[in-house]
Amino acid sequence: MSAQGLTLQGMPPLALYVHLPWCVRKCPYCDFNSHPLHGELPAEAYVDALLADLDQQLPLVWGRVLHSIFFGGGTPSLFSGAQIERFLDGVRARMSLAPAAEITLEANPGTVEHDHFAAYRAAGVNRVSLGVQSFADAALQQLGRIHGGQEAITAIDRLRQAGFDNFNIDLMYGLPQQDVAAAVDDVQRALAFAPTHVSHYQLTLEPNTLFAHRPPPLPDEDIIASMQEACADHLQAAGLRQYEVSAWSQPQHECRHNLNYWRFGDYLAVGAGAHGKLTLPAEQAIVRYVRQPSPKRYLQAMQSGEWDQSRSCPDARTLVFEFFLNALRLRDGVDLALFQQRTGLAMNWLQQPLDEAQQRGLVWIDGDDLHITDLGWRFLNDLQAIFLPA
């Protein structure tokens, strides 16, 4: 037994998250670990650091197979195909990659040229997530994006010309001054490209962003609810299925990397500010860690060895919460057997919160299957909050 009191049997699937923190400029709504680029991108040095970071962590995952890799940012498409290739070659040299492993790269329209996409593809990237957000120029400007609607269209065209048939379009709704028709229009324009995946999420004002300090005028919450419903109708009609709160896909094209988060799998993290989570069976422990968020300090870690900003073993109550925070996002509900497998905790940890959730009509339970009711789905925050450690 570990200090966390876990009984872990078997290993969850393993993924790798790679954080590339630079952006051309910071968007006013963004609270990710992103840094505006001043001067030359230290791309080669950063790839060296990523690989050194990975070397560091190999002993924790000996023998395990990687099922997916995700390049997130920041704006990963600031890196060239050759740089991405050098990193991926480095990963393959160090670890075994599952056949047909999903390798996603986030890209922003406005930072990618046609040959870039081809080069990413040659490097082994097989899925692209494009941060379109909207096709309306006025909305994009409000969001502080560096691209316009036309550039978004061009980028999707180029993406497809480069041979990517598996791609995601990020769309936001509830934008300043947006109405229901405008939100639907964005969805329709995206659907015209037959994407395999659409991330459709509401603009939120996060703490420590420019928008939080100077909030833009957002639509009324009832209008936003109508937008969501109207957009959902169109997404569904186009053959996409909502498998997660903000994720829609064609059959078999769910984002496997993200599914792994939501099913409480393991993930290695490399790059400035990246978050990792690993199951360590020898210690009967689950460990979470965060890499140095400052790109400068991260690069210096090659010398200093100070890769981590923090590292901790969440206690049982925190594990319960984190498992459900993730798993409840999935439309198909939660397999309760997975809870035991992934957290190593006994089912009695769930007695109280599950009773409350059922009594409030947010879920219903059938054997090991936890189903989320329509009410629970609409009020997911209330449902997730039930699992908060007291």
Place this chain on the structure above:
Amino acid sequence: MTAHIRNFSIIAHIDHGKSTLADRFIRLCDGLTEREMSEQVLDSMDIERERGITIKSQSVRLNYVADDGQTYQLNLIDTPGHVDFSYEVSRSLSACEGALLVVDAAQGVEAQSVANCYTAVEQGLEVVPVLNKIDLPAADPERVREEIENVIGIDASDALEVSAKTGVGVREVLEAIIRLIPPPGDHSSQPLRALIIDSWFDNYLGVVSLIRVVDGQVRKGDKIKVMSTGQVHQVDQLGVFTPKRRPAEQLNNGEVGYLVASVKDVHGAPVGDTLTLAKGGAEQPLPGFMLMQPRVFSGLFPVSADDYADLRDALEKLRLNDAALQFEPETSDALGFGFRCGFLGMLHLEIVQERLEREYDIDLITTAPTVIYELQLTDGEVIKLENPSAMPPVNKIAEIREPIITANILLPQEFVGAVITLCEQKRGRQIQMRYLGKQVSIVYALPMAEVVLDFFDRLKSVSRGYASFDYQFERYEAGPFVRVDILINGERVDALSLVVHRADAERRGREMAEKMRELIPRQMFDVAIQAAIGSHVIARSNVKALRKNVTAKCYGGDATRKRKLLEKQKEGKKRMKQVGRVEIPQEAFLAALNTSD
């Protein structure tokens, strides 16, 4: 030997510079070094500093070397400056032989000072008028002298001109104290009698009492008796405040200081009681204080039921040095277990509420304050109604009577029209109006319920802050009163009921329903709000169901942000009270206070 002792208080309106003047005295007498001198040392509670008012009495002993070369012991006993605390003023004054009346030389006399000044004169104190803020360009000492003579009726021709801010004239004030205020009588050969001016609870020492030794002396180690209860304690510590606590071996007659006698029980040292020696003590206690009756009642409930016992302890501790605070257990269907508390007025209520939340860290729900109604029942019985939800059925009530006060309002001439309009709106009846120089004194009979509501704020606003007022309870008067209930999703919420004048009932009902609609956040289902008199619904409103939560993007591997967000939302809900399925925020229980007129 009491010839070199002077005990005095300062009577002043808020902002007239009492604390600044007290600070000057302390500086002049080396009570504290510059470094120790934080602004306004006498106001020791956070709330007092923030609001710039004094709530609790404190004392400070100053050793002053006078112009005649002799050293005098000056005991300054601080007094509160708000109408709600006039009771505390009379307590402080009873330990003194004199009082400084500090008046702002620009603003002139204010109603509270008048009331407190009369108390001082009634108690036989020598009142020394002082004109402060003489450095201000708007200062008009001649006019204010005249006002003091006209309004209060004491001779102000020799009133000292002072600027506590710059220090001008401060020494002269101390000289005047020595010259004009009599020393305490010498009763050193009589058996000990000491008046408890104030008591408070210290976590380390237990109960600490501020006392004025009237007869004899008390020494460390003495066995003393609390005369009302006969309880005997041994004196562990004695001392004075300079304003730092400075231990002493004994306190002699005429002196003011503190006493610790390992009294652990908060009821052990009642304010206004007399201490004497256990053996060979005095026969008769000193005249105590008249106990103030609370006039405003409100329910205080812990947000979390677990805090009930803590709330009771906290109220008991507060009550120790706030004898006017009354409380008894109350049970509400909506709010669970709490206390029905009686206060002197709205400020008193707010202060107690804030102290409970800050000093004792208890989240509270306060119900709308109400006055006491007198009910004549059909069977001839007369009862006092402190809680609207406890009103007997209408067919058992012969008559409902509300408390009427006499309000004394002082204001500059140009606001007379506005203030009279306000008083008329508040169902007032004019009793008297007098022109006194540039000021006007208006006396009105007003329903206490209207005063509790928002009269003070409204008075300040219509007079741009210049009007001041003071009031006394006068009598009960019958009228057409009804109880307005608030129903949420069909359920009567007892804590929201209020008694109002029939003519105002519909408007107040509408306002309540509207206010509740604004204050109750949208929930997973519709919330129907109704205001009703008996079974007759007079107003309704509706909080529409929320359609959904925000669908935010997933933060990849980082669970911490979403957790913080959810925790914040949960924290917000914890501060709400669940009535049936509906979550009602704390402020909603005070919605009755927010009226439009």
